[in-house]
Amino acid sequence: MTTTDLFTRIAQTHLSIDTLETRHRDSLDFHDVGVWCVRDALQAAYDAGLAEGRKDATAARVKAPAESKH
16 A cells, blocks of 8 residues: 555545545635544554554564575
8 A cells, every 4th residue: 555545545534535635626625624533543644654664673574584594
């Protein structure tokens, strides 16, 4: 999943925003959202970054022992 796809999914899920594309109309580009929705969206983004970092760290640990045997 690309970063853009992730951001869009978070916006749709937590902020009820269909797209993050600029549509050049105030009624489409500006949204009223509750602070709890913003908090949930930020938490989802943080969790996604944390999961990606853990995945990268695990991959690095698995790769490192294999490289040291050569």
